[in-house]
Structure formats: C-alpha cells, structure tokens
Amino acid sequence: MEHLVLPNSGLTRDDEGSKLGMWLFLYTEVLLFGGLFIVYTMYRYLYPDSFLQGSYHLSIPIGTINTIVLLTSSLTVAMGITALQKGNNKLAVWLMVATMFFALVFMVNKYFEWSAKIEHGLFPGMDAYMQLPRGETLFFFLYFFMTGLHALHIVVGAVLIGVVTMEIKNGKQSSTNFAFTENAGLYWHLVDLIWIFLFPLFYLIH
Amino acid sequence: MNSPASNFVEGVDFSLWFILGISTFFLVGITAVMIYFVIKYRRSKNPKATNIEGSNLAEITWTVIPTILVLFMFWYGWTGYEPMLKAPEGAIEIEAHGQMWSWWFVYPNGKRSDSLVIPIDKPVKLNLVSHDVIHSLYIPAFRVKQDLMPGKDNWMWFEGKRLGSYDIYCAEYCGERHSYMLSKVNVMPEADYEKWFNEKTTAPADEHPGLTVLKTNGCLACHSLDGSKLVGPSFKGLWGKTETVLTDGNERECEVDENYIRESVFEPNKDVVKGFGKGLMISYKETLGEKEIQDIIGYFKTLK
Amino acid sequence: MTEEITGHKNFFEEKKGLASWIFTTDHKRIALLYLYSIGFFFLAAVFLGFLLRLELIAPGKTIMEPQTYNQIFTLHGVIMIFLFIIPGIPAIFGNFFIPIIIGTDDVAFPRINLVSWYLYMTGAFLALGTLFFGEGPADTGWTFYAPYSVKTGTNVSMSVLAAFILGFSSILTGLNFIVTIHRLRASGMTWFRMPLMAWSTYATSWIQILATPIVGITLLMIVAERSFGIGLFDPSLGGDPILYQHLFWIYSHPAVYVMILPAMGVISEIIPTFAHRTIFGYKAIAMSSMAIAFTGYFVWAHHMFTTGLSSTAALIFSLATFFVAIPTAIKIFNWVATLYKGSIDVKPPLLYAMAFVFLFLIGGLTGLVNGAIAADIHVHDTTFIVGHFHYTMFGGVGIVFFGAMHYWFPKIWGKMYNFKIANIAFALIFIGFNALYFPMLISGLQGLPRRYYDYPAEFQLTNVISTVGSWILIVGMILMIYNFFRAKKRGEKAPRNPWGGLGLEWQTPSPPPLHNFDKMPELVEGGPYNYKDNY
Ligand code: HEA
Ligand code: HEA
Ligand code: CUA
Numbered sequence A: 001m002e003h004l005v006l007p008n009s010g011l012t013r014d015d016e017g018s019k020l021g022m023w024l025f026l027y028t029e030v031l032l033f034g035g036l037f038i039v040y041t042m043y044r045y046l047y048p049d050s051f052l053q054g055s056y057h058l059s060i061p062i063g064t065i066n067t068i069v070l071l072t073s074s075l076t077v078a079m080g081i082t083a084l085q086k087g088n089n090k091l092a093v094w095l096m097v098a099t100m101f102f103a104l105v106f107m108v109n110k111y112f113e114w115s116a117k118i119e120h121g122l123f124p125g126m127d128a129y130m131q132l133p134r135g136e137t138l139f140f141f142l143y144f145f146m147t148g149l150h151a152l153h154i155v156v157g158a159v160l161i162g163v164v165t166m167e168i169k170n171g172k173q174s175s176t177n178f179a180f181t182e183n184a185g186l187y188w189h190l191v192d193l194i195w196i197f198l199f200p201l202f203y204l205i206h
Numbered sequence B: 001m002n003s004p005a006s007n008f009v010e011g012v013d014f015s016l017w018f019i020l021g022i023s024t025f026f027l028v029g030i031t032a033v034m035i036y037f038v039i040k041y042r043r044s045k046n047p048k049a050t051n052i053e054g055s056n057l058a059e060i061t062w063t064v065i066p067t068i069l070v071l072f073m074f075w076y077g078w079t080g081y082e083p084m085l086k087a088p089e090g091a092i093e094i095e096a097h098g099q100m101w102s103w104w105f106v107y108p109n110g111k112r113s114d115s116l117v118i119p120i121d122k123p124v125k126l127n128l129v130s131h132d133v134i135h136s137l138y139i140p141a142f143r144v145k146q147d148l149m150p151g152k153d154n155w156m157w158f159e160g161k162r163l164g165s166y167d168i169y170c171a172e173y174c175g176e177r178h179s180y181m182l183s184k185v186n187v188m189p190e191a192d193y194e195k196w197f198n199e200k201t202t203a204p205a206d207e208h209p210g211l212t213v214l215k216t217n218g219c220l221a222c223h224s225l226d227g228s229k230l231v232g233p234s235f236k237g238l239w240g241k242t243e244t245v246l247t248d249g250n251e252r253e254c255e256v257d258e259n260y261i262r263e264s265v266f267e268p269n270k271d272v273v274k275g276f277g278k279g280l281m282i283s284y285k286e287t288l289g290e291k292e293i294q295d296i297i298g299y300f301k302t303l304k
Numbered sequence C: 001m002t003e004e005i006t007g008h009k010n011f012f013e014e015k016k017g018l019a020s021w022i023f024t025t026d027h028k029r030i031a032l033l034y035l036y037s038i039g040f041f042f043l044a045a046v047f048l049g050f051l052l053r054l055e056l057i058a059p060g061k062t063i064m065e066p067q068t069y070n071q072i073f074t075l076h077g078v079i080m081i082f083l084f085i086i087p088g089i090p091a092i093f094g095n096f097f098i099p100i101i102i103g104t105d106d107v108a109f110p111r112i113n114l115v116s117w118y119l120y121m122t123g124a125f126l127a128l129g130t131l132f133f134g135e136g137p138a139d140t141g142w143t144f145y146a147p148y149s150v151k152t153g154t155n156v157s158m159s160v161l162a163a164f165i166l167g168f169s170s171i172l173t174g175l176n177f178i179v180t181i182h183r184l185r186a187s188g189m190t191w192f193r194m195p196l197m198a199w200s201t202y203a204t205s206w207i208q209i210l211a212t213p214i215v216g217i218t219l220l221m222i223v224a225e226r227s228f229g230i231g232l233f234d235p236s237l238g239g240d241p242i243l244y245q246h247l248f249w250i251y252s253h254p255a256v257y258v259m260i261l262p263a264m265g266v267i268s269e270i271i272p273t274f275a276h277r278t279i280f281g282y283k284a285i286a287m288s289s290m291a292i293a294f295t296g297y298f299v300w301a302h303h304m305f306t307t308g309l310s311s312t313a314a315l316i317f318s319l320a321t322f323f324v325a326i327p328t329a330i331k332i333f334n335w336v337a338t339l340y341k342g343s344i345d346v347k348p349p350l351l352y353a354m355a356f357v358f359l360f361l362i363g364g365l366t367g368l369v370n371g372a373i374a375a376d377i378h379v380h381d382t383t384f385i386v387g388h389f390h391y392t393m394f395g396g397v398g399i400v401f402f403g404a405m406h407y408w409f410p411k412i413w414g415k416m417y418n419f420k421i422a423n424i425a426f427a428l429i430f431i432g433f434n435a436l437y438f439p440m441l442i443s444g445l446q447g448l449p450r451r452y453y454d455y456p457a458e459f460q461l462t463n464v465i466s467t468v469g470s471w472i473l474i475v476g477m478i479l480m481i482y483n484f485f486r487a488k489k490r491g492e493k494a495p496r497n498p499w500g501g502l503g504l505e506w507q508t509p510s511p512p513p514l515h516n517f518d519k520m521p522e523l524v525e526g527g528p529y530n531y532k533d534n535y
C-alpha cells in the first residue's frame, strides 16, 4: 500500500539528527563520570594523605604509556574519518584498524597493571586491601571502579569502531555517508577525554 | 488549647499555619473560580467562545503576588528554625544513643536511662549518637526532629515547657522494627528531676544484673525472653542448646557455651544462626566488659 | 464524514502477529507495548498499596509481619516511581502522540525507541525478580538510604540494578524526543507554534538526560559497596552516608518534575480542547516548563533538612524550593483563565483535568509546607509527606494519566467509551482518593512517622478512613478499566475528531494509519490552539 511520505520523515536519513543524538549521549556519559568525580573530590578532600599514599602505589610509566597510546588512537581515528570523507576508504580502514590496535595495547597494559595490584591483594575485599587505612581503601576502590568503568568504555568504543570498519569495507559508510563513522569517532574522543582526567587524578597529583 | 510543650512550638506552628492558611485560601479560591467558569460558560449557555490569547498584566499579577507570598513563607520558615541552630550556654548536655531498635540516654554523671527525663524550663542539649544506621529522634509535641548520623556529631536542643510525658519516635526508616523504636520524654519539676538525677540505681533491687545489662544495651529490642522469634534468636532456653550456624556460608553445629556467647556479642556477624539475617547486629567489644558477659551468662542460665 | 472512508489500513491492521509487535519500530506500537507493560506493573503496585492499607487498618499485626510490610512498601514505591510514573506519560502518550502532533511519521531513532522498551522490560523483570531471588525484595524504602541499604540482607543489589537499567531506558527515550522535536517538526511549525504537550515533553527530556546519569552511577556504587564492602557510604569504614543522600536527591528531586511536566502538558491539551478556545498565556506556560526544569536542579537538599545540613545550605535550598513553586502557580492560573469565556463541554477528560487542578493544588501547597524549614522539621518523614507525594504523584500525574486515557482513547483505538460509566468511575475515584490521602495529612501533622508498620492507638481513626478510601478508589478504578475494555470490544466507532480539538492528531483517522497521516497535515494559522468559529 502507498503511504504518504512526509518531507520531515523520521524514517529517512538525518545525519544532523544522529549527530545531535550522539552529542546528547556523550553528555550523559560525562555526567555519569561526573558523579564519580564528585565522590573522588569529596574523599580526596577528606583524606588527602591517604590518597597521596594510594597514588604512590600506581605506576606512572604505565599510566603515561597508556595516555600516549590513547592520544595516538584519537589521532588515528580522526585521520580515519578525514580519509573516509575524502573518499580514501582503504586508508580509512587501516587507520581504524590501527585505532583498534591501540585500544588492544591499552587493555593489555591495563591487564598487567590490574593483575599486579590484585596479586598484592589490593582489590576491594582482598586481604591487603582490608588492612589499608580508611582513606586508602576508598582510593583503591575508586581507582578500580573508575578505571574499570573507563576500560568498559574502551571495549564498547573498540567494538563500535570494529563495526565501522566492517561498514566501510562493504561500502555502507562512504564519503557521502559517514555519520556513523563520525559518531563512533566522537565516542572514541570522549573515552580518550575521560582518561585525560583519570590519569592525573590517580597517578600524578602528589 | 494546651500551652506549648516546648520553646519551639510557637515558631514552627506559626510557619505551619501561616502557609496552610494561605494555601486554603488559594485552594478554595481557585477551585471555586474554576467550577464557576465551567458552569457559567458551559456549552449550552455559551455556545460561542471568545478567544483571549493572554494578558501581560494578568501574568505579572499572578507572578508577583505568589512571589511575595512565598518570600514571607520562606521567612517564617527560617525564623522558626533559626533558634534551633544555637543551644544556649549552660544547657544540660545529655547523650542520646540510637541503635536498631532502641534508645538510651546517658547523663553527665554517667547515669543511663531508656527514657529521657528533663527538668521543665531548662535548656537541654542532646548529643546524638548512632551505633549502626541512620535514626531520627522525633518528639512531635516539641516539634523537633534531628537525624542520628553514624559517624557524624549531630545534636539538637530544646526546653520542655509543660509538665508531662511525651512520645519519642524514630522517624528515619531503620529496618524491621523501625516502628517499635519508641521512647518517652518526661518533663519534671526541677526538684523532682534533681532527685531522679541523683538516684543511684535505676534497676529494681531484685533485678538480675544480667537482665539490667540486656535492658540498658538495647538487646531486648531484637531478642525476646519468652521464646518468641524477633530479629535475633530468643534468649529463652538458649544456654546449653545446640544451634546451627552459618560461618562464611557453611553450616555447622555449635553448642551454646561461654565462648559462643562471648563471640556472638563481640563478633556477631562471624557465625550467624540459621534463619536469621546477617549484618544486623553491631559488635559490643567496646561497650561490654568481661563482668557484663558473665552477668549475661548467669542470667541466661536462669532462663530455662 | 466522507473522509473517514479512505482505503487506508490503520496501524493495527497493517501487520499482524506477535513478531509484528515485539520487533516493531512504529512509535505507536511501541507506545502500546509500553501501555500494556506499564499498566500491568502499575496494577501489581496498586495491589501492594492495597495490602499496605489492609495492614494499617488496625494497630499491631493485621495481615503480615513487619519485615513483609517493609518489603511491600519498598516494592510498591520502586514500581510506582521507576516503572509507572517516570516512564508513564512520556513513554506511552509521548511516544504515541509527539510525532503526530508535530506532524511527522516517527521519532528520530525508531530502533533506539524499541531498545528503550527492552531495557524497560529488563529492568522491570529484575525489580520483580527480587520477589523470587536472593533474600526477597529490598526493605530499604525506595530511597535506598545508606548505610542501611548496605547492611540489610535483602536483595537490594538487584532492585538497585533494576533502577539503573530503567534509568538508562529513560535516558534513551529522552534523547529520542529531544532530537525528534529539534529535527522533525512539520514545516511551518516553529517553536512557538508547537503544542504545549511537545514543550513539556521537551523540558522533561532535558531533565532525564541531565539528572539520570548521576543517580545511575550512585546506584552502581551501592551495588559495588554491597559486593565488596568498600565503605563509600558506610561511616564505620570511613564513608559518608550524607554524600549518598546528596547524590540520590540530585537526581530524584528533578525526577519529580520528570513526572509532573508531561502531565502538565496533557492538561494544556485537554483544557483548551474542551473550552473550545485558545489557551490563555501560551508563552507563559511554555516558558514556565523550562523554568521548572531549570530551577528544579537547585532544591534537592530540601529532603535533608534534618540531617544536620549547614544553616547556609538550609537557607539557600529552602529559598530555591519556594521559587520552584512560582512557575507551577503560573501554569495553574493560566489554565483556569483558559476556562474564562470558553464554550465548555463537560466531558470525562475535562472532569479529570479539573480533578487534577484540585488535587495537585493540595499536593503543591503541602509542598510549600515542606519547603519551609521550621515546618519541615516537624512534618519530615511523617505521613504528611506520604500525603504530599500521593497528592502530587497520584493526584497529579496518575489522575492525568487517566484523563489522557479518556482523551486519546478514541484516537488510539477508534472506539468511543460509555460516558455514563466514565462519570460514575470518576466520581468514585475522586471521593476515594480524598478519603484515602487526606487523613494522612492530618495524622502527619499530629506526628505519625511514615514507614510505620505499627502505630499508637490514637491514630486509628485516620487510618481506618484511609483504608476505606482505598476500597472506594479501587472500585472506581475497576469500573474505569472495565469501561475501556468494553469500549474496545463493542464501543461505537469514533470519528476523526470527537472533541473538536485542534491538534494535528485530530486531523488523521482514528486509529491513525501506519505512517500517521493520510493527507498532508494542515497547521492552524497563528498559534497552535487558534480556535476558529467553525466548531
Ligand atoms: C510529582 C511529584 C512531585 C511534585 C510535582 C512535587 C512538588 C513539590 N514538592 Fe514534593 N515530593 C515528592 C513528589 C513531588 N513533589 C515526593 C515523591 C516526595 C517524597 C520523597 C520521599 O521522601 O520518599 C516529596 C517530598 C518533598 C519535600 C521533602 C519533604 C521531607 O521529606 O521532609 C519537599 C520539601 O520542600 C517538597 C516540596 C515540594 C514543592 C515546593 C513542590 C512544588 O513544585 C509545588 C508547586 C505547586 C504549587 C505551590 C501549587 C500551585 C500554586 C498556586 C496555585 C499558587 C498559590 C501558591 C502560592 C502562594 C505560591 N516535596
Ligand atoms: C505514582 C505513585 C504512587 C501511586 C499511584 C500510589 C498508590 C497507592 N499508594 Fe503509595 N507510595 C508511593 C507511590 C505511589 N503510591 C511511594 C513512592 C511511596 C513511598 C515508598 C517508600 O516509603 O519508600 C508510597 C508509600 C505508600 C504508603 C506508605 C507506607 C508507609 O510509609 O508506611 C501507603 C500507605 O498507605 C501507600 C498506599 C497507597 C495506595 C493504597 C495506593 C493505591 O493502591 C490506591 C489505589 C489505586 C488504585 C486502585 C489505582 C488502580 C488503577 C488502575 C487499576 C488503572 C490502571 C489503568 C490502566 C493502565 C488503563 N503508599
Ligand atoms: Cu530507628 Cu527508625
């Protein structure tokens, strides 16, 4: 049956609309972490010494490497989008694969970092953790909770970029239709941005 | 009407009735106008409507008038509250303790009581101590209420202005027997208060010292003496019995002996009797000494 | 009347079968999916409310143990808040009508819309799942205050997780509406020609997006705290229970406006339709929605006056609370003024709108009592608060929900219900409602705390009246629901525009075709409620 098609149909493609949606979603993500930053700030204020002690347990080199890795991945994803817009799909695919590779590097690093802590029994509920003074337990809890939540976002972002890569390969995303790629890129920048906050808060402030 | 029961009644009630008065006026007024319009302009009477898009004058009027009114409401709410913020110098300081689900009060001379006794016309400051979760000490007749925040030094003050005995409720939800967390405040003439204050023992002379310990520490809010099941196991027939307990999720059998009792009091959440909730009882390691434990055990032996 | 006999199939007839419903991306079908699921959970919670009232008919034990009572009022509150009243109007009537009244054929992200429903169902099953898993439903109250919520043995984690997932669903719905309203308005429908229902949904969506993530993360922290014993909010481990309350109310206060704003939008549709005249003060109503959404962020600590808040904070939050009342007052005055010199059809939807004004006035005005610090010290955590929030939530939002059902029923199903039964049901609901909740205001002023399983004998009279009120209310409700089912089965066929409304939804057949319109929708000249003399 024929249907009336309205000029302002919700069923047709609307790149501007999906970008607006993505921005709004990113905003909620910022607020999600915002809640945690409030808690962090409050306990840092209450237990400045313990937080200091806690931060000495974290390895600045690993944190720095991961920061560089993420910043580079933000660069590759941005370059990938530009390549796609210019019609260079092949390069775009490679840049996206590079981004996912960096995500993997980040996660592997994270894995070693976490398992070292867990070996020392610093995971919430473990023995060494229970022996820590009050403020430090909060520090480690927040450390695991916030970097864990962030790592989850890395995984989601990497999967998204994987999907984008497939779509570029089979032509669904192209120089005339790149809204999805752009949105995945935005998401990835957000993940990066959050790390830029987490890194100094947990590793650097001494 | 009775004279106010505390020094805060007037301030609180004034703000309350001031707001309720204005509210009633608006409620009745708006409802009446609405019904009047609906009747007057009903279809059969007024088949043709007049379109009026709005009026700036009207909008301003009904923005400004309510704004002025709420500022007054705010002001009386504040002035009724402000005196509660500063306890006068020299107020009698009493500790008010709350714990699931009982109250007790500790006086400057160390005297303990499960109800609050205060002299009339004298400022009293309660330092609020919670031993587990949040409770809230509420005396409706005095119009006062303040939360007992674990880990935080909250306090409240008031002056009893009328002789008599008034209810104390726990107003913050605190678990199973929240509605049974009750006590009384007795406002006495000063002389009677002095006499009460200086009396040595609160317990009747023939009371078993173990029972006194149980009473003053709030144990009986959760454990019955007659075999009925409350939040914790009953004390009746407990001594010498074999209990099935859960230790870290594993069931095992345990005889109730001296050690068992001591452990249950000091580390209540280590072995939890099957069928009862974990995490509900606090440790009494800091509160009870060896003598009290022995008193309790002595008392249990009498509860066959 | 010839226009009704077009060859179009309506959206019910377009496709059949279960799969055509549970995999649909049509906003109208998703709306109905929501209606049936929300309606079901609502009835479950109503039944729990009924049990609460039975228990309270006499002091001491009547039908259940204290622990059961505590679990029931928590589950009642959780279902009512997270499963009924927050999603209620936006997810059902917003989903169905927002695209139609702005003249488009679907929401901006139809698939995400369906995902929201699945998230909603997941959350709902988790919430109800607490009945069957672990140590039973949470017994903390819907506020989950720490440290009690960390200590209790009941299944708090699952309830809290449910609330988290429901929050996610609510964020996606809000996001969808914002983009829809920004991008898909019919040409010529400028912001100030948008129906007020769209305005209030727009304001609501912003609150959902801005406040929900905070409570989401807070609730996750409760789960973590229970699983690992961290002590974030447990003072015996160095945490701060007051921090929890701040984080909770930063969301949950704005959430009360998430509940009420869509209801106000519906009222702004119903009143001009039945008065057959332009709404009074369109801009004032539209802008006051945004003002409520904005101011609503700065009042959260009025739930915490007795926690030992600093005096400056108490002062500021009390003052802000009073300011948030002003935009609401403006709306009420404008609605009443809309009746002035109208040509008023007293039909069931209008009766509900009038009941709303009266009941919500009581709810709002008792809110002013709570906002005054001195008065709140006395009434905080008493049944006065219980009265306040049932008057605002049930008397405000719930009643409008029923009004909306009566208003749009003919459009959704294309059938007309029986007015006489509707009026009788309305009368019973109105009487029962007041008998149920007004006594709570009185016993609250006398000092009866809330969440009390047992109470001193002097409070029995008010409690008995309440309980009897709940019976009257329930009879009225059953009659109302019966009337709907009856109409669906054998009601008369409803025309396109049974009420003479001007919204775009009345220009399309009842029920609407799959893509909403069978001819280009025509905007009313001037404003959205510009009644011409032709009706
Ligand atoms: C739909 C939900 C809803 C709505 C709309 C409101 C609206 C308001 N609420 Fe309510 N509230 C709740 C739901 C809601 N509330 C819930 C669920 C709780 C309890 C949570 C819990 O603890 O479980 C609560 C608790 C609550 C408290 C905490 C009480 C306590 O625990 O001690 C306070 C305190 O200030 C408050 C205030 C207000 C105010 C000032 C408004 C205002 O927005 C009302 C504005 C409306 C009017 C004022 C009426 C119209 C005015 C006129 C016609 C003009 C005449 C008036 C003037 C002179 C100004 N509410
Ligand atoms: C929208 C919110 C809402 C609604 C509608 C209700 C409805 C009811 N509530 Fe509500 N209640 C809450 C939200 C709500 N409640 C909240 C948030 C709390 C606080 C919990 C806490 O403290 O943590 C609470 C607490 C609460 C208490 C206080 C418990 C205590 O503090 O000790 C009581 C006691 O009487 C009570 C009673 C009732 C009753 C009898 C009903 C109703 O059952 C009245 C009868 C209603 C009906 C019979 C309606 C039937 C309607 C239909 C069948 C229509 C369906 C139609 C379609 C879908 C088409 N409730
Ligand atoms: Cu203690 Cu409620």
Ligand SMILES: [Cu+2]
Residues within 6 Å of the ligand: C252, C253, C256, C299, C300, C302, C303
């Ligand atoms: Cu509020």
